[in-house]
């Protein structure tokens with residue numbers, strides 16, 4: 572009885588040793604792979620590019636629409652590869668949600684009507700005008716945006732509905748958060764042309780050098796002091812019918 576117990580414990584001890592040796596061998600393989608990974612990192616070095624936007628406002632006014640600000644990076648000397656997307660802008664509460672939708676060229680944007688009444692959607696953007704007609708609650712129509720640019724979007728029924736689809740020719744972009752901060756992750760090291768866009772300001776363009784660790788603290792100043800809100804025309808180029816109640 573005792574002899575057989577000793578045999579079993581010897582066997583399990585051998586099994587245990589084999590297991591330990593295997594774990595050690597696996598550990599060496601993991602270490603080798605880790606060393607290889609560390610060596611290859613500089614080739615694909617990329618980091619976040621981030622900063623803060625300030626918008627100059629008229630005296631006594633504060634910025635409440637930082638989330639409409641868009642920042643994007645165009646690499647200097649090489650083409651930016653982009654991936655087409657499928658995005659949505661809802662029509663909800665007589666508003667486009669989100670007010671600014673950022674996509675890459677060739678992307679499709681669908682506009683679901685989430686209100687219990689009909690909406691129309693159109694844009695008169697030069698080179699990218701479209702009209703999806705009028706459609707009812709619970710339905711959606713979409714269109715694709717081939718060219719880079721800012722497309723104002725409107726509803727032909729409700730004059731106060733307005734928004735933008737902003738098409739950026741790059742895969743490095745961000746929209747600011749409500750406090751004006753922005754962050755573009757995973758930007759490869761190199762020289763870039765930075766663009767900052769906001770519907771109430773002229774576009775700001777500056778060149779930046781992104782290091783292997785990225786580039787923090789890029790502060791941008793936009794100027795909305797000269798902005799004047801003009802009533803847009805309907806899709807027929809006429810004034811909206813003032814008798815339509817909201």
Ligand SMILES: [Cu+2]
Pocket residue numbers: 665689690691726727728729732
């Ligand atoms: Cu509408």
